[in-house]
Amino acid sequence: MSALRLSPHVATLLCRFVEEHTGIHYGEEILDLFVEKLSRRLALSGHESALDYYYFLRYDPGGRVELDALIDTLVVGETYLFREVDQLEVLCDQILAPAVARGERPRVWSAACATGEEPLTLAMLLDRRGLTGRVDLVASDISNAALDRARRGDLSRRAVRSTFPETYRHWLRTDTSGATHARPELVDTITFRRVNLAEPAEVKALGAFDAVICRNVLIYFSDATTRSVVTSLHDALVPGGFLLVGASESLLRLGTMLTCEERGGVFFYRKEVGS
Numbered sequence: 001m002s003a004l005r006l007s008p009h010v011a012t013l014l015c016r017f018v019e020e021h022t023g024i025h026y027g028e029e030i031l032d033l034f035v036e037k038l039s040r041r042l043a044l045s046g047h048e049s050a051l052d053y054y055y056f057l058r059y060d061p062g063g064r065v066e067l068d069a070l071i072d073t074l075v076v077g078e079t080y081l082f083r084e085v086d087q088l089e090v091l092c093d094q095i096l097a098p099a100v101a102r103g104e105r106p107r108v109w110s111a112a113c114a115t116g117e118e119p120l121t122l123a124m125l126l127d128r129r130g131l132t133g134r135v136d137l138v139a140s141d142i143s144n145a146a147l148d149r150a151r152r153g154d155l156s157r158r159a160v161r162s163t164f165p166e167t168y169r170h171w172l173r174t175d176t177s178g179a180t181h182a183r184p185e186l187v188d189t190i191t192f193r194r195v196n197l198a199e200p201a202e203v204k205a206l207g208a209f210d211a212v213i214c215r216n217v218l219i220y221f222s223d224a225t226t227r228s229v230v231t232s233l234h235d236a237l238v239p240g241g242f243l244l245v246g247a248s249e250s251l252l253r254l255g256t257m258l259t260c261e262e263r264g265g266v267f268f269y270r271k272e273v274g275s
Contacts, residue, residue: 023198025222041073072145090264106210112217113139116150140195153182203232216246243269
């Protein structure tokens with residue numbers, strides 16, 4: 001399918017609308033990618049022009065449902081099991097296990113979990129340490145389609161890479177078609193919720209967490225949106241709680257209320273105990 005031709009004005013309208021509702025920012029350097037994905041959804045929606053589509057999204061009662069479908073098309077769902085696993089292992093060994101040993105029941109939130117590979121990895125690590133059922137694990141994403149796959153435990157071929165440790169292979173099963181799935185008993189240890197990180201009220205509704213994992217997500221936001229999201233994540237942490245971001249992400253330039261700490265060779269951001 002050829003990319004839709006949008007006037008600069010309509011492209012700007014749609015980009016701003018998407019950013020307003022999702023926080024996802026499309027700069028000039030990736031505008032072609034936005035147009036390509038939008039073309040796909042527009043062809044399925046039955047609208048004859050991008051401007052008609054914009055007005056439908058913004059003003060029609062059915063726009064909310066269509067926006068959800070557009071979000072499913074736009075969001076990046078590329079992830080895999082045991083991605084940046086060192087950080088998750090330190091989280092388990094130095095933060096969660098000691099909390100359980102003290103008689104606590106820590107809560108962990110995997111924000112923007114896509115199709116669930118990150119929380120599934122954490123669930124495997126927790127089980128290996130005897131912590132299943134002793135840590136509450138919540139995972140969320142803005143995409144309903146991604147969450148549906150996560151709840152089913154469906155895994156793409158790219159999700160199980162050569163770096164996947166064979167000692168955890170028993171948590172996976174292959175059906176008669178050759179597709180790979182996480183076992184239901186593993187998926188059932190995770191509570192999946194739809195959450196838009198750009199909506200502070202939705203974040204607040206989840207409650208407080210000892211650790212929030214929000215990795216490889218903030219790079220898709222503008223600086224202003226990133227500051228707003230990080231503020232919401234800060235507020236979602238208990239005093240002394242930890243925020244995990246991706247290896248390529250840094251919050252230092254934003255001047256957040258979180259303190260950067262190094263633990264076991266990886267970096268965390270910690271909420272001050274008195275804040």
